[in-house]
Amino acid sequence: MTALAWLVPAALALGGLGLAAFLWSLDNGQYEDLEGAGWRALDDESELTRKSTPQ
Amino acid sequence: MGEIVTLRSAAAGGEIGLEPHRTGNNTIGDAGSASDPRQPMIVLVVPEMHCGGCMRKVENALLALPGIVSARTNLSARRVAIEARTGDGTAERCMTALANIGFAATLLSRDRAPEEGDRDRDYLKRLGVAGFAAMNVMLLSVAVWSGFARDMPGSLQTLFHWLSALIAVPAIAYAGQPFFASARSALASRRLNMDVPISLGVILTTAMSIHQTIRGSDQVYFDAAISLLFFLLIGRALDARMRSRASSAAENLLGLREVAASVMRSDGTIERVATDTVIPGMRVLIAAGERVPLDARIVRGNGDLDESLLTGESRPRHVTIGDPIYSGTIALTGPIVAEATAVAENTLIAEIARLMQTAEQARGRYVRLADRAAQLYAPVVHLLGFGTFVGWMLSGYGWEPALTSAIAVLIITCPCALALAVPAVQVVATSRLFRSGIVLKAADGLERLAEVDTILFDKTGTLTMGKPQLIDAARIPQSILMRACGLAGQSGHPYAKAIVNAARQQGLAIVALAGVEEVAGAGLRAWHDGQELRLGSAQFCDVIDARASEQALWFRDGENAPVPFPVGDLLRTDAKEVVAKLARWPYRLEILSGDRSGDVAEIAAAVGIACWRADVRPAEKIARIHQLSGEGRKILMVGDGLNDAPALAAGHAALSPSSAADISQQAADAVFQGDRLGAVLEILAVAKAARRRSLENFAIAIGYNVLFVPLAMAGMVTPLIAAIAMSASSIAVTANALRLSHQNLEDQP
Known part of the structure; x- marks a missing residue:
């Protein structure tokens, strides 16, 4: 039964990690544009290269 | 430096995509609070953005402008959030830049909370x-x-x-x-x-x-x-x-309402001003491709207007001096100078929005199935719990076992299955409809759709495709079609687009001609190999035969005889079948159109609907709906134009094709994509099946209560029994709802 002493906290911590990740992604706007995100993944021209061109 | 800016703004842009009003670490509940002054954010609506390529074009075009820190598109919302260092006129510059690459953009109205x-x-x-x-x-x-x-x-x-x-x-x-x-x-x-x-x-x-x-x-x-x-x-x-x-x-x-207008001063100079500062009597200049900023009367020039947003009629209207023009319509050719006749809040588009609001109130009174069940269920449950408590007290067991048993009754009757009964069915029905390209919008829409017994159709864009198409394109020799395309490829006119589409379908390569000139209200012309090519009205192409001049579009190649290009709005391919099936189910069918009576009669005969009305104005459509509902009928309105929007809101339920004006889609309970009217059949069949499933689910939930409530009242429920009972009933209800997913509903009215 001593295994429970660390198994239960470990299970809760892992679950909590998942929850934290979900809440973070929600607040971060990861689900705001599900349609566009799919396209962005296919975009070869990264935003960094686009922006770093001299203005 | 540039990298840091980009990273920061990309993160911020993603967040702001849907809610332009707030930035940073917002909390729930402060919705609608004033915008953050630290980060001025311009949000443009770009309705024509459809894919990743469009997104990149829009973002690149905006980032190329001086002073733009970041531009982040949101494809789902069809918006782009722009962060700029410069202040005044940035939105204007961005809109112009987007217009130059072929994307019409409008500024998002800021006076609404993103609740x-x-x-x-x-x-x-x-x-x-x-x-x-x-x-x-x-x-x-x-x-x-x-x-x-x-x-x-x-x-x-x-x-x-x-x-x-x-x-x-x-x-x-x-x-x-x-x-x-x-x-x-x-x-x-x-x-x-x-x-x-x-x-x-x-x-x-x-x-x-x-x-x-x-x-x-x-x-x-x-x-x-x-x-x-x-x-x-x-x-x-x-x-x-x-x-x-x-x-x-x-x-x-x-x-969509134009936010700025080009006002022509008395000395002939032109100035861009905000639309709401224009007063009646001022003269505004409308260039080709521009939206008319507010209701006005033409004083100089003539051209073709795309009024599809207002009337649902796809055929452009030719307007000339003295004609009234309405805000929201697009000038296809121009320029036109017009005198404002109304201020911004009094325009036709604002009037339609108002009509819609009043019409919608009636629908707000609809009580959902689950709420109706709750009104019966809740008192019974509470009485049972109270009765259990009193019963145990009277039997002399003391207050603690009495309270425990009473709470056990409340736990068992806690409407897990009952509250899941309708949402579970709704989710399954929604995803089934989504698979067939139908987006269900209003949650209670499915319930209202199931109660419908009368269907009113709009004509243009609903029974028909809503876009002019070249009729019998195969009859026109390919060489002629190709030459016509050379002219048509240069124009944004719907007829020209119809010709280009027809040529594309035949696999013809389109070679644009140089020096194409657009003659307002007449057509296109260009010189090619020493010959003058003309594409346009009968008069413009010198058609002599008066009888033949009924055709709207002609093509003349040099001195050769003009060739007619018949264009028209074709029926949706399955319209006739669908109408026949609906009539058999049986629904009462009727056409309500704002179009001319000859056109409506023709379409009505073609699809087989005996009852039709033409020249119906938006207010009259509502009146007809009220008249029918007065007879106790539940009306489904199917329409697409802005003129249908109030009627869509007034009906018991409403459907729109996805090509419809946004405001009509907003009023509709469901929006269907694609060229097939069969979606209407699918929606109605699913709605009816969903209603049956919901009622069955109620029966399951109540049956389970009948079984377990006596146990709870007798104090024999343990946590394990409660958990098993609750999950078993929830699973039964969900499983029953899932049956809807792949069931064949073909012939079930």
């Missing part, structure tokens, strides 16, 4: 928390239950109960708030809704479980309380998502 989007996210958060808690509490509960069979020490059982309490209580307090708030407001206005028994059940269950945990007893129901909230929140979250999409579309529409 629905917030609620959507709020529910998702609560759902996440409830899901996490439910899984972990269930993990501990299953361990305890299996511990009954294999002698788990009492101390460990109590530890697990305390752990469950630690997880469940804060989660319930947070995730249950929407239910508690709704129950409170219902009670405050002396009503009962489904949230009252839900809240009462959850709160009492939690309170009793805490009490039993302290006492070290095994009557602990944390798992039941939190998983109930989790299941219910799934339904609510889906509902909120549908609403948020609808309101986002509505906001986009407000942006």
Whole structure:
């Protein structure tokens, strides 16, 4: 039964990690544009290269 | 430096995508608070953005402008959020830049709170928390239950109960708030809704479980309380998502009104001013391709107007000096100088929005199936619980067992299955419809659609495709079609587009001619190999035969005889079949069109609808709907134009094709994509089947209560029995709902 002493906290911590990740992604706007995100993944021209061109 | 800026703004842009009004670490509940002055954010609506390529073009075009720090598109919302260092006139410059690459953009109207989007996210958060808690509490509960069979020490059982309490209580307090708030407001206005028994059940269950945990007893129901909230929140979250999409579309529409107008001063100079500062009598200049900023009368020039947004009529109207023009329409050719006749709030488009609001109020009074069930269910449950308490007290057992049994009754009757009955069916029906390209928007729309017995159709864009097409394109020799294309490829006129489309379908390569000239209100002309090519009206192409000049579009190649290019609005391919089937089911069918009576009669005969009305104005459409509902009919309005929007809102239920004006889509309960009218059949069949499934689910839920309530009243319910009963009934209800997913509904009216 001593295994429970660390198994239960470990299970809760892992679950909590998942929850934290979900809440973070929600607040971060990861689900705001599900349609566009799919396209962005296919975009070869990264935003960094686009922006770093001299203005 | 550039890299840092990009990274920061990309993160911010993603966040702001849907909610331009707020930035940073916002909290729920401050929706609609004033915009953050630190980060001026311009949000443009770009309705023609359809794919990743469009997104990149839009972003690149904007980033190329000086002073633009970031530009982030949101494809789902069809918006782009722009962050700029410079102040005045940036929005104007951005819109011009986008117009140059072929994307019409409008400024998002800022005077609306993004309430629905917030609620959507709020529910998702609560759902996440409830899901996490439910899984972990269930993990501990299953361990305890299996511990009954294999002698788990009492101390460990109590530890697990305390752990469950630690997880469940804060989660319930947070995730249950929407239910508690709704129950409170219902009670405050002396009503009962489904949230009252839900809240009462959850709160009492939690309170009793805490009490039993302290006492070290095994009557602990944390798992039941939190998983109930989790299941219910799934339904609510889906509902909120549908609403948020609808309101986002509505906001986009407000942006459609032209925000600036080119005013012509008395000395001939032109100045861009905000539309709401234009007063009647001022002269505005409307260039080709521009939207008319406000209702006006033409004083100089002539051209073709695309009025499809207002009338649903795809054929452009030729306007000339003295004709009234309406805000929201697009000048296809120009320029036109017009004198404003109304201020911005008095335009036709604003009038339609007002008509819609009043019409919508009637639909707001609809009571949903689940709420109707709750009005019967809630008092019965509360009486049963109270009766159990009184019964045990009278039998002399003392208040504690009496209260425990009464709470057990509330837990067992807690409408888990009942509250899932309708949402589960709705989710399955929604995803089934989604697979067939139908987006269900209003959550109660499905219920209202199932009650419909009369269908009113608009003509253009609903029964027909709504876009002019070249009729019998194969009859026109390919060489002639190709030469016509050389002219047509240069124009944005719907007829020209119809010719280009026809040529593309035949696989012809389109070679644009140089020096194509557009003659306002007449057509296109160009010189090629020493010959003058003309594409346009009969008069423009010198057609002599007066009888033949009925055809709107002609092509003349040099001195050769002019060739007619018949264009028209074709019926949807399956319109006739669908109408025949609907009439058989049986629905009463009628056409209500704002179009000319000759055209309407022709279409009505072609699809086989005997009853039709032509030249119907928006207000008259509403009047007809009221007249029919007065006869006790439940009306489904199917339409697409802005002129249909009030009628769509007034009907008992409404459908729109996805090509419809945004405001019409907003008023519709469901929007269908594609060229087939068969979607209407599918929606009605699914709606009716969904109603049947919902009623069956109610029967299952009530049957389960009949079985277990006597046990609870007798004080024989343990947490294990409660958990099994609750999940068994929920699974039964969900399984029954899932049957809808692949059922063949072909011939079920």
